[in-house]
Amino acid sequence: MPNHGISDTLDDFGGLINWENLNAWLDTSGAPGYGPVTAARKLAGGLQNNVFLLSRGNRDLILRRPGKHLKPRSNETMLREARVLNALEGSAVPHPRMLALCDDADVLGACFYLMEPLEGFARSGDLPGQYATDSSWRRAMGVELVKAASALGNVDPVAAGLEDLGRPDNWHERQVERWRSQLEGYAATPGYNPADLPHVDAVGRWLADNLPTDRRIGLVHGDLQFPNVMFSLQAPRISGVLDWELVSLGDPLLDLGWILSSWFEDGDPEGKSPMVKPWDGFLSRGELSTLYGKQSGRDMAQMPWFFALACYKLACLLEATFAASKAGKVPEPVGRSVHAYATWLMTKALQIIAG
The missing domain is CATH 3.90.1200.10 (Aminoglycoside phosphotransferase (APH), C-terminal lobe)
Incomplete structure (x- = not known):
């Protein structure tokens, strides 16, 4: 895949994100924003999955993917979550809007999806x-x-x-x-x-x-x-x-x-x-x-x-x-x-x- 000018300073988070592959996929995904990812931060997420806040052009995106060591149903779970979020679009259920899904595990080593960031906090x-x-x-x-x-x-x-x-x-x-x-x-x-x-x-x-x-x-x-x-x-x-x-x-x-x-x-x-x-x-x-x-x-x-x-x-x-x-x-x-x-x-x- 071509190099998209991604800065060498971006963390790959222990191999969870291959920036060259991700940027190439983003170009064809229809995801909001433009160009390569310019900033990334790992957020607190569930025990089973990893959540990242990405900046791409004029947009912030949330990337959600399984852990590095996949469990038997990790990819299936990602696809299922994305399907549910898509199905809830237009309902009265408050949820983050699905933006793009990658069902090709070769891009990052696992299926993943992008969703819109939400304002606020979730914590105990x-x-x-x-x-x-x-x-x-x-x-x-x-x-x-x-x-x-x-x-x-x-x-x-x-x-x-x-x-x-x-x-x-x-x-x-x-x-x-x-x-x-x-x-x-x-x-x-x-x-x-x-x-x-x-x-x-x-x-x-x-x-x-x-x-x-x-x-x-x-x-x-x-x-x-x-x-x-x-x-x-x-x-x-x-x-x-x-x-x-x-x-x-x-x-x-x-x-x-x-x-x-x-x-x-x-x-x-x-x-x-x-x-x-x-x-x-x-x-x-x-x-x-x-x-x-x-x-x-x-x-x-x-x-x-x-x-x-x-x-x-x-x-x-x-x-x-x-x-x-x-x-x-x-x-x-x-x-x-x-x-x-x-x-x-x-x-x-x-x-x-x-x-």
């Missing part, structure tokens, strides 16, 4: 700007999360061309065994015992015995919480929902259950702090549920099942990190911390069941 911890000083802005964060969740739940997967993103048949009936099997799979790790996660049997039994009667199948983001949502610093609103790698078919109320599991309220079990601070001014879980019901038309009397399922599912998933710490693949303090949160989630699920 201390809130910035007016969110830190104005409780009405913090209240709006909950409202905006519910609006985004209900908007995604209102998308028709068939009309959007996304009806093949999962198995809708008997989705509700399959959930307990699906995540219990995941947990039991960690038993192959020496030193890990799935029985160390409390209340799994009790919560799983309740979920199986109390299946909801109001069921719908739609799109589920899969990890809808503060670090995966960009909030604008200019107004109390969501700029866009990020990290679409887990999107699948399921009951959209699970996304609200996920939000509720990340929430903080008086009366929760001990051992958890708010995900963002300061916390005063945020809506209660009950207010979030009521708002979702008004926007979606769902029967929110079913919500405890989805809330408990979110806790159950996340706890089972988090135990993978605890098991990895037993094998020396994750620092032991990290494993203990994650296990403590998984235990909190199962304790919260038991509290939900008790009413």
Whole structure:
């Protein structure tokens, strides 16, 4: 490929970006801007993927690609994410606009895509700007999360061309065994015992015995919480929902259950702090549920099942990190911390069941 005058001073980020190949591809991609990339910065992104802010001519672009050592489905996941973002174009779901997709893994060693940059922040911890000083802005964060969740739940997967993103048949009936099997799979790790996660049997039994009667199948983001949502610093609103790698078919109320599991309220079990601070001014879980019901038309009397399922599912998933710490693949303090949160989630699920 010809040299496009790219400066030797641009970092290749450990081999993640071949600038000569990327600039040649950009010339034919239809991506905004012109000429070679003149500046690049690696951004904080998901654990599985790498995110870069690129400057090209008069435009900034976000490049998202898998890690250097590809997993079996890394390229497929990139293509899937890009497909979802394209399908959401024109919907009420706040999301970054897809700009260009590269399905030729030879360009950078993996499939990747470009999307528009979003203004704002996505994080846990201390809130910035007016969110830190104005409780009405913090209240709006909950409202905006519910609006985004209900908007995604209102998308028709068939009309959007996304009806093949999962198995809708008997989705509700399959959930307990699906995540219990995941947990039991960690038993192959020496030193890990799935029985160390409390209340799994009790919560799983309740979920199986109390299946909801109001069921719908739609799109589920899969990890809808503060670090995966960009909030604008200019107004109390969501700029866009990020990290679409887990999107699948399921009951959209699970996304609200996920939000509720990340929430903080008086009366929760001990051992958890708010995900963002300061916390005063945020809506209660009950207010979030009521708002979702008004926007979606769902029967929110079913919500405890989805809330408990979110806790159950996340706890089972988090135990993978605890098991990895037993094998020396994750620092032991990290494993203990994650296990403590998984235990909190199962304790919260038991509290939900008790009413």
